[in-house]
Amino acid sequence: MLMIWFMRFKISKIAESHGKEKLKLIDAHIHLSGSDLHPATLAEGERLGIRLFIGSCLGEFNLQPSFDEVYKANNDMAAVIRRHLNRVSGYCYVNPRHGEQAISDFRSRIEEDSMIGMKLWVSTYCNDPLVFPFVEQAIAYRVPILIHTWRKTVSQLPYESTAFHIADLAERYPEAIIIMAHMGGQVESAMNTIAPYTNVRVDTSGTPIGASEVAIAVERLGANRVIFGSDLPIACLASNIGKVVGAGLTPEQLELIMGGNMERILAEGIR
Ligand SMILES: [Zn+2]
Structure with missing residues (x-):
């Protein structure tokens, strides 16, 4: 109960600092459940x-999806965006092994959807040269690249990027706007x-x-x-x-993390 009060208090502080009644929080990492939003997503967001x-829609979560699977997943994401304009936006999922066909899908998702x-995700490491043309296209659009990243002690997936792959890509493309998902999994070393x-x-x-x-991420970065980001519906939004509200941050830091930073990135994109 105390925690709920604390969270509401902190969130209302974020809203106050915007000087508006409407809260402006952004969750920059969710997934579809099958081909649609999980039924609880919008209500939880409202609450x-x-x-x-x-x-993003990863379809059936196949580690090496075919082009048709990725294309259908992006169609599903685009349909959800159309149905919930202003409430839901999306990233285009790509499997860089599909080359030019996938780049042209990426272009049309940005320009038309x-x-x-x-x-x-994990179709190949994010610093594989196969990924470079996609990164160059994202740079041209000035849109972010969200990269699943994790470092596990056991059961690392094949081609699952770690913070080292991210660092290598970031060094090669300093203009790329890269978002390393899950703070790299092993946060202490990844930061x-x-x-x-x-x-x-x-x-x-x-x-x-x-x-x-x-708190470690904020201190080091x-x-x-x-x-x-929440990873809904795989994880719980509340x-x-x-964990952000409880990290001992100032209202200004909270405001950036809970929406301000992403708002700035969205404002930059050429669409
Ligand atoms: Zn995710």
């Missing part, structure tokens, strides 16, 4: 003050790996990450490089907000 969800960025690359932001999504990891 907790999330103004905009930015999602109002998507706001690109999502890479040091990517800290020198100021074009890399991190998102807070991921269940094993708690408030102390959010600065609040302007940390972006709120607990993901809670």
Whole structure:
């Protein structure tokens, strides 16, 4: 109960600092459930003050999806965006192994379907040369690239990028707007790996990450490089907000993380 009060208090502080009644929180990392939003997503957002969800659809979560699977997943994401304009936005999912066909899908998702960025999962490492033409296209559009990143002690997926792959890509493309998802999984080491690359932001999504990891990210990167994401419906929106609210941050830092940073990135994109 105390925590709920505390969270509302902090969130209302964010709203106050905007000088508006309407809360402007952005959740920059959610997924569709099958081909649609999880039925609880919008109601949870309403209850907790999330103004905009930015999602991606990974279809059946096949590690090496075919072009048709990715294309259908992006169609599903585009349909959800159309149905919930101003409440839901999306990243175009790409499997870089599909080459020119996938680049042309990426272009049409940005130019025709109002998507706001690109999502890479585990079809190959993010610094594989196969990815470079996609990164160059994202740079041309000035849109963010959200990259699933994790470092596990056991059961690392094949081609699952870690903070080292992110750092290598960021060094090669300093103009790329990179968001390292899940703060790299092993936050303590991942923050040091990517800290020198100021074009890399991190998102807070991921269940094993708690408030102390959010605090480490803010301390080592600065609040302007940390972006709120929940990983809904894989993770719980309330607990993901809670770990940011509970990280001992100032209202200004909270405002940046819970929406301000992403708002700035969205304003930059050429669409
Ligand atoms: Zn995710």
